[in-house]
Amino acid sequence: MTQQQRLNVVLDLVSERGSVSIAEVSDVLGVSTATVRRDLNTLAEQRLVTRTHGGASALGSGYELPLQYKIARQADAKVAIARAVADLIQPGQSVGLNGGTTTSEVARMLGRSERLHPDGDSPGVTIVTNALNIAYEMSVREHIKIVVTGGVPRRQSYELIGPLVANSLQDFSMDLAVLGVDGLSAAFGATTLHEGEAEASREIAAVARRVVIAADSTKLGRSTFARICPLAGIDTLVTDQPVAPDFAAELANAGVEVIVADAGK
Incomplete structure (x- = not known):
């Protein structure tokens, strides 16, 4: 799975659940917690999620993802x-x-x-x-x-x-x-x-x-x-x-x- 694919999965999880932990994402993706931390930091830097202690949460229900993050969905x-x-x-x-x-x-x-x-x-x-x-x-x-x-x-x-x-x-x-x-x-x-x-x-x-x-x-x-x-x-x-x-x-x-x-x- 590429990083772009992982980021899309993480965004879907955050959208569905409101917030996720590093351990949850690691289990879903089957990757190390270090990889999850890097992915969450990347999304936070792009203002797509809010980084929390031990995970990440959604910015808000009305926030719109950039088009490139929607391409793989459905x-x-x-x-x-x-x-x-x-x-x-x-x-x-x-x-x-x-x-x-x-x-x-x-x-x-x-x-x-x-x-x-x-x-x-x-x-x-x-x-x-x-x-x-x-x-x-x-x-x-x-x-x-x-x-x-x-x-x-x-x-x-x-x-x-x-x-x-x-x-x-x-x-x-x-x-x-x-x-x-x-x-x-x-x-x-x-x-x-x-x-x-x-x-x-x-x-x-x-x-x-x-x-x-x-x-x-x-x-x-x-x-x-x-x-x-x-x-x-x-x-x-x-x-x-x-x-x-x-x-x-x-x-x-x-x-x-x-x-x-x-x-x-």
Whole structure:
């Protein structure tokens, strides 16, 4: 196991339990206590955990991890979701993507899709995004036209935020907006941790004819700080596990189509 993988496991443990001891982490990872101390010190130096006597604790429930520490989480689920989302997109369509690990996987799936490659006069796909990492990765794909919104980047997520996002989108009309979220609940709809990112996602959704939420099962039934849109503003949810009956009923009442991705593909 690499150090990056160990750090991800430690962050998951701290998130689940609130605090961990060096001995607990050592048992879970199967490494020495000296290695655990070094890993905890690394995370504390990056202000991802609070170092305590004999262990570490979470900084707070609202703290957002940088994107690079989220990449390994729910990786198989996100790939399956991305594949199902790509199946919804046709050659020649325009797609809005916000930032995040799931939408990054969607972009990669579109970039690899032979079905979406231009055939004769058939165009490829246009991606409109406020995520710098997505724009960078897709810029080398000949069949993908990349349009990047204006805005000021957030280091945590590589997303552009602020009034320039809306200004650059005002003359666009897109077929789909595919949005990653931090939470999706009946009471608050689609939510994220940062108000600036929520506003940027709303602006992307506002110029799309169809809004698709791409969210793994860990995001369902929970809400975070900033609302993107209510359930009624969503057309389709693509997730990786069957939805709990009560929440499924709420989604149906709001007119949200649910697609459960097949991880076995």
